[in-house]
Amino acid sequence: MARHPVRAAGDRTPTVYDVADRASVSIATVSRVLRTPDAVREATRERVLDAVRDLGYVPSGNARALAGRKTGVIGLCFPGHDALEEEDRPAPELTDGVRVVDDRRRGAAPQSPNLYFDEVLRGAEVEAWRRGFALMVAAGRGPARDVIVNDIAGRVDGLAVLARTVSDDLLVHVARRLPVVLLADAARTGAEPPDGLDHVSVDNAAGMQALVTHVVERLGVRDLVYVAGPADSPDDAERQRGLFAALDAAGLDRAVVEHVRGDFRRDTGDAAVADLLGRRVPRALVCANDQSALGALDALRRRGLRVPDDVYVTGFDGLDVGRFTEPPLTTVAQPMAELGRAAVRAVVDRLADPGAPLLSSRLPVQVLLRESCPPVDTSM
Known part of the structure; x- marks a missing residue:
């Protein structure tokens, strides 16, 4: 690069x-x-x-204010993720201010796909307010994401960007003009963030290792399937590293653990597990995030399979909705709101002291054992 x-x-x-x-x-x-x-x-x-890269140009209608870091705004970018896209549907036609809709569910009913981002955003908003800043949020996908990052960079004092959603080259380019903090893992285990950017993440690998250790050693499971996230996700790469570490410690062959792609979404998690169940029923489904696990519960319910009696299910994130599923979802709770707060703190601290040592912060996680994969095996 x-x-x-x-x-x-x-x-x-x-x-x-x-x-x-x-x-x-x-x-x-x-x-x-x-x-x-x-x-x-x-x-x-x-x-x-x-020419833009060579000159270090950042488009801005407020370039003078940006150079003096006086906009009073911090940017939060989640480009490249469908999770923040509005569902493309026409607005309802209203008659006398009321419309009656048949909203009976047909099969699985995916939750809002951006619950993780909602929590991160909430924490970032709180911290920005406490520090006297406004928060500007941007999202996009495809070719628009670079345009969006360039545009928001011209309107803010600093940026927090989800790792691997835009190229390192673009981030480094923007960082020549204002602080840039990466959220989530950089998918380079043990390496510094790209080109010396500040970096805030959670301990994905340790959390997944502890969870899988419970499944394979405490519960004695040998037939498990991993419902993976997006292929280019740094969080999923770290969680798979924790999965493999637990398998290695238990003396299990990594190759025997089948992977299916859940893509971090409830509907795709549902589809992946439904396809799997058409071939076989594993003893445990270890899901890369909670929304994939919610989809897995949907697919299992339609097949008449009981959780945890027939299949254990685990997630990762600690979304509040997991406490109210049937049964409640065993998961690894990451401090999502604190991740947003930490990112804003890192931006503000970098503004106050541009020459401070690089920040590479990894927040702890917590394994929450619930009924979908309980502390002891009650089904045998």
């Missing part, structure tokens, strides 16, 4: 005119590249983006 030198504090802040001059295009073309990149020919787009 290319590394860019940090611009000296006394250097003049580059403008859109500098970018246009460097790329030999109009400022209108620069604006189109930064806001609607797909509307510009690839060769021109790359020339403009090269």
Whole structure:
């Protein structure tokens, strides 16, 4: 990955005119590249983006305020995640202010897909308010995510960004102008965050290892299936590392543990487990997050299988909804709200002391044993 030198504090802040001059295009073309990149020919787009990177330009209607870190706003970015996308449905047509809707459920009824992000956001909002800042939240997916990060970077004093949702190059580019803190793991076990960015995460590996150790050693399970998250998720990579550590410690072959893809969502967790049950019924389902576990419970219920009598089910996150499932969900509770608060604290601390040592904070987790995979095996 290319590394860019940090611009000296006394250097003049580059403008859109500098970018246009460097790329030999109009400022209108620069604006189109930064806001609607797909509307510009690839060769021109790359020339403009090269100029942006070389100059360290961050688009801003308030560039002078940004340079002085006086916007009073901190950005929170969850780009690239469908979890924050509104469901694409038409607004209801109202008659006399009331509409009667048949809302009987048909099969599984997925919960809101962004419960994890709701908790992180709540913590970030509280901490920003305590520190005297407003919070600006942005989400997007596909090519729009880079545009969104560039845009929000021009409006805030610092950014907290979910790891691996945008390229390291873009993060390093933005970090030349303002503090950037990564949320969640960087998927480089034992390594520093990319190019020296501050980093706040939770101990995913230790939490999953403790949970799986309970399943395989305390309950004696040898037939378990891992319902994985997205293939590019740093959190899932860490949780799989904890899974493998527990299997190794118990003397079990990693290869015998089947993986199915739940994608961190209730509906995809449901679909993955339903497909699995068409082939076989394992003794335990170890799910990469709570929403996948909720989907697993949906699929098991439709098949008439009992939890925990027929199948153990575990999750990861500690969503409040897990306490009210039937049966209540065994899970690893991570401090989601505290993760948001810690990220905001890291941004504010970096603003106050740009030369402070890098922060790489890993918050502890807690294993919560409930009825879906109880402390003792009551089914045998």
